[in-house]
Amino acid sequence: MARFMISRxxxxxxxSLGVSGIMLSGCDAFDSQLGVGDxxxxxxxxANGLTWRAQRLLAGDSxxxxxxxxxxxxxxxxxxxxAPDDDVYKGxxxxxxxxxxxxxxxxxxxxxxxxxxxxxxxxxxxxITRHDCVEGWSCIxxxxxxxxxxxxxxxxxxxxxxxxxxxxxxxxxRSLAGDIKYYGSIDLIDxxxxxxxxxxGVNGKPLPVENGAPLRVRVERQIGYKMPKYLxxxxxxxxxxxxxxxxxxxxxxNGYDWYGGI
Amino acid sequence: MESVAxxxxxxxxxxxxxxxxxxxxxxxxxxxxxxWLWAISLFFMLLSGxxxxxxxxxxxIGKESGFAYNNTVFAIGAENTANGxxxxxxxxxKRFDTTGVLGWSxxxxxxxxxxxxxxxxxxxxxxxxxxxxxxxxxxxILTTTxxxxxxxxxxxxxxxxxxxxxxxxxxxxxRDIVDHARLKFHHTxxxxxxxxxxxxxxxxxxxxxxxxxxxxxxxxxxxxLPFLNDLLGGxxxxxxxxxxxxxxLIVFFIIHMLMIFAAGPINELRSIIxxxxxxxxxxxxGKTPEGSA
Numbered sequence: 197m198a199r200f201m202i203s204r205x206x207x208x209x210x211x212s213l214g215v216s217g218i219m220l221s222g223c224d225a226f227d228s229q230l231g232v233g234d235x236x237x238x239x240x241x242x243a244n245g246l247t248w249r250a251q252r253l254l255a256g257d258s259x260x261x262x263x264x265x266x267x268x269x270x271x272x273x274x275x276x277x278x279a280p281d282d283d284v285y286k287g288x289x290x291x292x293x294x295x296x297x298x299x300x301x302x303x304x305x306x307x308x309x310x311x312x313x314x315x316x317x318x319x320x321x322x323x324i325t326r327h328d329c330v331e332g333w334s335c336i337x338x339x340x341x342x343x344x345x346x347x348x349x350x351x352x353x354x355x356x357x358x359x360x361x362x363x364x365x366x367x368x369x370r371s372l373a374g375d376i377k378y379y380g381s382i383d384l385i386d387x388x389x390x391x392x393x394x395x396x397g398v399n400g401k402p403l404p405v406e407n408g409a410p411l412r413v414r415v416e417r418q419i420g421y422k423m424p425k426y427l428x429x430x431x432x433x434x435x436x437x438x439x440x441x442x443x444x445x446x447x448x449x450n451g452y453d454w455y456g457g458i
Numbered sequence: 459m460e461s462v463a464x465x466x467x468x469x470x471x472x473x474x475x476x477x478x479x480x481x482x483x484x485x486x487x488x489x490x491x492x493x494w495l496w497a498i499s500l501f502f503m504l505l506s507g508x509x510x511x512x513x514x515x516x517x518x519i520g521k522e523s524g525f526a527y528n529n530t531v532f533a534i535g536a537e538n539t540a541n542g543x544x545x546x547x548x549x550x551x552k553r554f555d556t557t558g559v560l561g562w563s564x565x566x567x568x569x570x571x572x573x574x575x576x577x578x579x580x581x582x583x584x585x586x587x588x589x590x591x592x593x594x595x596x597x598x599i600l601t602t603t604x605x606x607x608x609x610x611x612x613x614x615x616x617x618x619x620x621x622x623x624x625x626x627x628x629x630x631x632x633r634d635i636v637d638h639a640r641l642k643f644h645h646t647x648x649x650x651x652x653x654x655x656x657x658x659x660x661x662x663x664x665x666x667x668x669x670x671x672x673x674x675x676x677x678x679x680x681x682x683l684p685f686l687n688d689l690l691g692g693x694x695x696x697x698x699x700x701x702x703x704x705x706x707l708i709v710f711f712i713i714h715m716l717m718i719f720a721a722g723p724i725n726e727l728r729s730i731i732x733x734x735x736x737x738x739x740x741x742x743x744g745k746t747p748e749g750s751a
Binding site: 224227241254331418 | 510511513514516518521522523524525526527580581582583585586587588590591592594595597598675676677678679680681682683684687693694697
């Protein structure tokens, strides 16, 4: 029996080594199944829709947690593009954004073209919230801006509109077709959420360039990549077909989920 | 070994019923099904989770990540030294050289700066977006499986019969520890004390804590359940706990494998695949086999 045990153990040791070898090379094997558009990848992405519906149901119109002044312990960490190299942007910056306008277009009754002063003269909202980057870090800051819902009301959104597209001034990527400016989108539920603001101030000061001057959006119940900086146009649409790669945003077109609530 | 045992037991017709009485139906189909669903989902969650960690290979304590101050408790990184690039792992400010595995790894001549090495992540190359797709898919499988297991185990008695700790378990604990240390195993219908603690700890502590800390990292869930992060000590603490529970689950997995190999892998594997488990034959000479021995 003892001898038999030893041979059995030897057999099992080599068998388990073999299995772990298959598992290790298996990690490479999954690579070819997980590219955007691959069958397995598309199947797994189905769970994102489930997450979106479940979180919408659970979160309802609840507010993201707000913090106190004591929780602001550092400047807002900038990320992504922090100094746009675009001539248009640099021209606007040189003039302290006096010539900058926020255009509101698409499925609206009254297209708008707002100056910074016009936006700042509208009722404002200030909130101390936590910014969660998709990478995993968090940073707490105080944001001041115009509720997006007020801008949408002024433009009078048409009933068929479903999403708000944010068009930005910064080049995030380059392709054969030319520079790709950052773009992103949210639905009208998040667009009309009371904490969704077009921020022009952070921690009591005007929004600096690295954080998205002159205007960025705050969508407090989602991850950072859903909050574009360097805004210049808001477009109301009923679908993403004509925007970038058709998935609703720059990162979405590069494999990130459109819903960034998790 | 099984074929040997079987042929012996069926050699004498009269002896067969007695011998076969040691073969019992131990694991219900629900236990077996959920076991393998966990095995698969934990495998994918671990490897996609390590990929997600690689996007920000630091852990912090508190509500946020300190950039202008230091609340980092764990970090993996790479640095240039006189001897070329080295990988390091830093725990509470204490730095260890982990070149080749953590921080700096890859095939010879193609080493790169990455926290967890390519062979430990899904996908093997850096891709945070895809890792999130994989991680959240299996998070649903894992959570659903836990709920199914809980309901099935309440209904079929697995929970009450096999996992509920009893006074006897406490009494047997010292001897159980000694037996395990000597790799002396008793094969009975019941789980022994350490098994109950290990399985109960995973089902009722580690997996729920994993799910709760996972949800606590979601901005939308923070709006729905704002008390979660207050309870856990902030989102970044929740992320750190999530990572520690991952390490504890790996420790459980290693011990789980060692115990299976030590206790008889064929019998153990058969019971978690088919449900049938061969118990020790009844002891002779007046020694009473203890139920949870």
